[in-house]
Amino acid sequence: MELINVWNPKGGQGKSMISINLAAAAVHAGRTSVVICQDPQGTSSMLHQGGNLPFRVIPDIPDNKPDEDLVIIDHQASDWTMPPGERILMPVKPGRTQYNVYVTAKALAEKSGKKIITVITDVHNHRADEKSVAQILVENGALRIPSSVVFSRADASLVTIFDAQLNTAYKIRERRAEFLKILDAIMMA
Amino acid sequence: MNNKSANWMESDNSKAVEQAGAGVMPNPEAPQLTRKKTREPARKTRGLYIQQRHFSAYATLVSSEKINGGKTSPELIEQAIELLLKEHKMPWKKNGN
Numbered sequence: 001m002e003l004i005n006v007w008n009p010k011g012g013q014g015k016s017m018i019s020i021n022l023a024a025a026a027v028h029a030g031r032t033s034v035v036i037c038q039d040p041q042g043t044s045s046m047l048h049q050g051g052n053l054p055f056r057v058i059p060d061i062p063d064n065k066p067d068e069d070l071v072i073i074d075h076q077a078s079d080w081t082m083p084p085g086e087r088i089l090m091p092v093k094p095g096r097t098q099y100n101v102y103v104t105a106k107a108l109a110e111k112s113g114k115k116i117i118t119v120i121t122d123v124h125n126h127r128a129d130e131k132s133v134a135q136i137l138v139e140n141g142a143l144r145i146p147s148s149v150v151f152s153r154a155d156a157s158l159v160t161i162f163d164a165q166l167n168t169a170y171k172i173r174e175r176r177a178e179f180l181k182i183l184d185a186i187m188m189a
Numbered sequence: 190m191n192n193k194s195a196n197w198m199e200s201d202n203s204k205a206v207e208q209a210g211a212g213v214m215p216n217p218e219a220p221q222l223t224r225k226k227t228r229e230p231a232r233k234t235r236g237l238y239i240q241q242r243h244f245s246a247y248a249t250l251v252s253s254e255k256i257n258g259g260k261t262s263p264e265l266i267e268q269a270i271e272l273l274l275k276e277h278k279m280p281w282k283k284n285g286n
Contacts, residue, residue, distance in 0.1 A: 063231055078222050080214065100201050100215075107209035136198060 003071045003085040004117075004186050007109075010101035011077030014091040014121035016043035017151060018182075019074035020053070022089075024160035025179040027054045031069040036061055039076035050158025070186075080105070082112050087189050089117045089182070094133035115189050118142035119182060143185060145178050232263055 006019045019035050026033035035057045037044035048057035055068070061084075075083060088109055092102035106116055123134045123146050138144055150169045154161045161175050208215065251262045260268065274281045 076222075080221065096197060099198065100205075103198075103201050103205040104208060104215055107205040111209045133198065 001065060001069065001071060002187065003073070003087065005073045005075060005083035005085060005088045006091065007073075007075040007079070007083050007088050007105075008090045008092060008102055009078055009080050009105050010092070010098055013093055013098060013102070014119075014145070015039075015077075016041075016047075016074050017155075018089065018091050018119060018121070018145075019044055019072045020047050020057075021154075021160050021162070021179050022182060022186075023055045023070065023072055024053070024162040025176070025183045026070045028162045028176070029180060029183060032067070033070040033072060034058060034066050034068040036071065036073045038079075039074055041076070044074045047155075047158050047160075052157070052159045052163060070183075080108075082109065082114070086113075086115055087117065087186065088114050089119060089186065091119045091121045092137075093122050094120055094130040094137070099133060117182070117185050117189060120144045122147045143178070143182050145175070145182075148175055150175050 006015045023033040023035050033055045035044050037057050044057050092098055120134045120137050120142050123130055125131050150161050166172055254260050
């Protein structure tokens with residue numbers, strides 16, 4: 001069993017979006033996955049209630065070890081408590097205030113001995129400042145998920161980007177490949 | 190590349206490392222999210238070979254407690270066992286496995 005925490009105290013960075021699509025990427029790659037939705041907003045839980053996810057979403061860490069290959073904990077915003085386990089995936093948008101919270105939390109996590117995988121989300125390439133921040137982070141080892149209409153489409157239908165109904169969506173192969181790359185990074189961390 | 194971004198990123202990085210070293214939150218006066226610390230102990234269903242009248246009386250007690258917002262069925266059984274152990278002067282640890 002591999003455990004990954006999707007954590008960033010800053011809200012709206014894409015924690016639930018990444019948790020759900022990462023779980024779907026694992027299933028696409030032939031593994032089993034489960035998302036533990038620790039957010040009172042219940043975004044991951046809501047997606048699960050849509051009935052189209054090929055994995056479980058549960059509300060809390062179970063007493064018994066889950067059977068799934070990949071366990072993803074979707075943390076809530078404003079949560080500065082250090083997550084359990086070794087690995088933390090930190091999504092961050094390339095804005096200044098978002099970066100500030102991310103780098104503060106990352107420093108605390110690294111001080112606690114955690115391994116951090118940074119994923120830059122929602123990058124708009126036509127915005128020069130965002131593009132440059134994203135470029136610097138990628139040069140320092142971060143992975144990247146650009147802004148894309150497929151995420152809105154998936155959200156509206158309560159599915160993941162790996163769902164068959166999005167097979168013909170614009171640049172869907174690239175978006176899926178990015179999540180599979182994140183999955184590989186987690187497995188190798 | 191936009192050097193203006195690189196400059197503020199560097200200063201934010203340095204400040205973050207400094208804050209982490211000092212164990213200081215960015216806004217320490219703000220209320221902190223707290224997680225509930227207590228978890229229910231692990232339990233398992235186990236069989237008891239008892240008379241129907243004992244079980245019926247117990248079931249009535251459980252219903253009454255439920256209506257009045259009292260103890261749960263496992264808590265009542267545990268209380269009964271603890272009272273028995275006390276009566277028979279057997280050792281019992283309040284917390285633990």
